[in-house]
Amino acid sequence: xxxxxxxxxxxxxxxxxxxxxxxxxxxxxxxxxxxxxxxxxxxxxxxxxxxxxxxxxxxxxxxxxxxxxxxxxxxxxxxxxxxxxxxxxxxxxxxxxxxxxxxxxxxxxxxxxxxxxxxxxxxxxxxxxxxxxxxxxxxxxxxxxxxxxxxxxxxxxxxxxxxxxxxxxxxxxxxxxxxxxxxxxxxxxxxxxxxxxxxxxxxxxxxxxxxxxxxxxxxxxxxxxxxxxxxxxxxxxxxxxxxxxxxxxxxxxxxxxxxxxxxxxxxxxxxxxxxxxxxxxxxxxxxxxxxxxxxxxxxxxxxxxxxxxx
Amino acid sequence: xxxxxxxxxxxxxxxxxxxxxxxxxxxxxxxxxxxxxxxxxxxxxxxxxxxxxxxxxxxxxxxxxxxxxxxxxxxxxxxxxxxxxxxxxxxxxxxxxxxxxxxxxxxxxxxxxxxxxxxxxxxxxxxxxxxxxxxxxxxxxxxxxxxxxxxxxxxxxxxxxxxxxxxxxxxxxxxxxxxxxxxxxxxxxxxxxxxxxxxxxxxxxxxxxxxxxxxxxxxxxxxxxxxxxxxxxxxxxxxxxxxxxxxxxxxxxxxxxxxxxxxxxxxxxxxxxxxxxxxxxxxxxxxxxxxxxxxxxxxxxxxxxxxxxx
Numbered sequence: 095x096x097x098x099x100x101x102x103x104x105x106x107x108x109x110x111x112x113x114x115x116x117x118x119x120x121x122x123x124x125x126x127x128x129x130x131x132x133x134x135x136x137x138x139x140x141x142x143x144x145x146x147x148x149x150x151x152x153x154x155x156x157x158x159x160x161x162x163x164x165x166x167x168x169x170x171x172x173x174x175x176x177x178x179x180x181x182x183x184x185x186x187x188x189x190x191x192x193x194x195x196x197x198x199x200x201x202x203x204x205x206x207x208x209x210x211x212x213x214x215x216x217x218x219x220x221x222x223x224x225x226x227x228x229x230x231x232x233x234x235x236x237x238x239x240x241x242x243x244x245x246x247x248x249x250x251x252x253x254x255x256x257x258x259x260x261x262x263x264x265x266x267x268x269x270x271x272x273x274x275x276x277x278x279x280x281x282x283x284x285x286x287x288x289x290x291x292x293x294x295x296x297x298x299x300x301x302x303x304x305x306x307x308x309x310x311x312x313x314x315x316x317x318x319x320x321x322x323x324x325x326x327x328x329x330x331x332x333x334x335x336x337x338x339x340x341x342x343x344x345x346x347x348x349x350x351x352x353x354x355x356x357x358x359x360x361x362x363x364x365x366x367x368x369x370x371x372x373x374x375x376x377x378x379x380x381x382x383x384x385x386x387x388x389x390x391x392x393x394x395x396x397x398x399x400x401x402x403x404x
Numbered sequence: 405x406x407x408x409x410x411x412x413x414x415x416x417x418x419x420x421x422x423x424x425x426x427x428x429x430x431x432x433x434x435x436x437x438x439x440x441x442x443x444x445x446x447x448x449x450x451x452x453x454x455x456x457x458x459x460x461x462x463x464x465x466x467x468x469x470x471x472x473x474x475x476x477x478x479x480x481x482x483x484x485x486x487x488x489x490x491x492x493x494x495x496x497x498x499x500x501x502x503x504x505x506x507x508x509x510x511x512x513x514x515x516x517x518x519x520x521x522x523x524x525x526x527x528x529x530x531x532x533x534x535x536x537x538x539x540x541x542x543x544x545x546x547x548x549x550x551x552x553x554x555x556x557x558x559x560x561x562x563x564x565x566x567x568x569x570x571x572x573x574x575x576x577x578x579x580x581x582x583x584x585x586x587x588x589x590x591x592x593x594x595x596x597x598x599x600x601x602x603x604x605x606x607x608x609x610x611x612x613x614x615x616x617x618x619x620x621x622x623x624x625x626x627x628x629x630x631x632x633x634x635x636x637x638x639x640x641x642x643x644x645x646x647x648x649x650x651x652x653x654x655x656x657x658x659x660x661x662x663x664x665x666x667x668x669x670x671x672x673x674x675x676x677x678x679x680x681x682x683x684x685x686x687x688x689x690x691x692x693x694x695x696x697x698x699x700x701x702x703x704x705x706x707x708x709x710x711x712x713x714x
Contacts, residue, residue: 136570137574138569138574138577138578138581140577140581141569141573141574141577142569145569188534192530192531192534195507195530197507197525197526197527197530198527198530215507216507217507217508217580218577218580220502220505220507220508220530221502221573221576221577223534224498224502224533224534224537224567224568224573225568225569225573225574226568227534227537227538228537228564228565228567228568228571228573229564229568229569230564231541231560231561231563231564232560232561232563232564232565232568233564235557235558235560235561235564236561236564242553243552243553243554243556243557244553246553246557247545247553247556247557247560248545250541250542250545250560251541251542251545251546253541253542254538254539254540254541254542254543254545254546255538255542257534257538258534258535258536258538258539258542259448259451259452259455259535259539260446261538263451263531263534263535263538264447264448264451264535266531267448267450267451267528267531268448270527270528271448271450
């Protein structure tokens with residue numbers, strides 16, 4: 095099968111006059127409003143402020159947008175997916191807060207701001223993460239409307255799996271265990287990224303499909319799309335850690351090299367890594383051909399992942 | 405309304421030949437088996453071992469037993485409540501692991517064993533908590549059978565609320581903020597315990613009722629029962645912190661006094677606190693009269709809470 099190159103994809107996107115920037119801005123705006131409303135400050139204020147500090151600190155809202163875009167592609171209206179979209183961002187935020195803790199990556203900056211524990215202390219940061227994780231599930235179960243309950247349960251089950259030891263947490267553990275080792279195998283590297291980044295991106299896409307009532311066949315297409323862009327996303331992340339400036343990225347950079355971490359560019363070099371990311375995205379997009387023009391947002395998002403510079 | 409004294413209650417329990425010890429042992433045994441099966445070790449082993457270390461370290465299994473007992477009282481079979489019962493213990497365990505962290509209570513012992521982070525390190529302990537929390541929701545959503553999905557969603561929503569900033573996490577935050585202050589109001593003390601201990605005990609009871617299809621009226625009875633035994637449980641905990649030996653309690657004791665923490669016995673003395681706990685339990689039990697002989701396990705459990713010495 096001929097892989098569509100990133101340039102072809104960009105051309106396709108341009109040809110169709112699909113404007114990703116406007117699309118992203120409008121979807122991000124909807125997410126910001128929903129997130130702002132989802133978590134009003136109440137007593138005890140400290141914990142809500144800490145949760146909101148990290149949750150509402152900008153960010154690309156990639157996971158919520160993937161969820162909403164997939165739901166729409168499958169013929170659902172975005173209202174049915176918005177609680178799940180918000181929950182995905184809550185969980186992503188939880189993982190960042192806990193990752194940044196001194197006992198983990200010990201990061202002082204995130205998205206250009208001080209990390210949660212630098213502002214609120216480690217104890218509150220741990221609890222803010224726990225609170226966001228628990229609230230994510232409450233929010234989906236409480237707020238999702240006009241969707242058969244069986245589908246909501248499926249989303250909750252898959253989301254729990256994507257976050258736990260079989261997903262994000264498991265990836266994080268293997269990542270921690272690999273620290274300081276310069277002989278990490280490609281298999282281990284793939285495991286880390288499939289779980290640490292990939293699992294949540296996959297459920298972001300899948301959940302939109304499940305809520306909209308996608309068939310099993312289409313869910314499998316969505317899985318492949320999501321797994322590929324997840325891996326591409328991580329490869330680009332590794333490249334950016336080498337090439338981007340701290341100002342642009344908004345977080346500490348060069349940490350991988352300092353930690354002598356095995357990454358895709360350290361194994362293959364930057365050029366081959368970039369090419370691989372492009373191939374992965376092209377294959378991802380080929381899976382969505384069947385959805386025709388409705389797939390434009392997801393195609394453009396895939397391209398966005400490999401062309402982003404922060 | 406005349407409150408039933410604890411002695412009357414004990415007598416009732418004795419008269420009816422209900423054997424709580426045997427009941428508890430058999431239900432605890434079922435929970436141990438279900439918990440053991442729920443979380444088999446797989447790759448990456450470290451995180452599963454860490455999760456299992458704390459989850460399978462004994463304990464009274466009070467929350468699962470409350471859930472199973474309530475389900476049976478309402479006419480449900482325990483199989484329908486077992487995944488939720490296990491999830492309650494996973495969440496309780498998560499809260500203990502995170503509470504014990506150096507950034508929080510900094511405890512070295514729990515249930516007579518080293519705390520999770522003393523064995524696995526802080527990073528893994530944080531992740532083990534996250535993994536247990538996420539898995540709890542996955543487990544309920546995946547494993548609950550023969551229950552209308554709407555009820556399962558209700559359990560998930562209420563459980564998420566009981567754990568998050570509106571529940572356990574919120575109680576923990578106010579507790580942290582109250583540390584070292586000797587002028588905590590009774591209102592604040594009540595808030596802490598209603599949320600830190602009470603919320604999870606309440607959903608333990610309620611979830612059993614919801615899964616069994618309890619009416620709204622009965623759910624309200626169950627709420628009062630649970631709130632009362634939750635508060636009684638905390639009062640007894642505070643008393644035990646003063647009177648019990650470390651060996652018997654299996655965790656560091658006298659910490660409240662060392663930390664000059666305001667507790668019920670510090671406000672009212674041990675004797676009055678014990679009486680209040682007994683009154684709360686008596687009122688709790690009066691709410692279950694309508695269930696007749698079927699309420700025996702919950703009545704006996706309530707009594708167990710105020711008479712336990714560890």
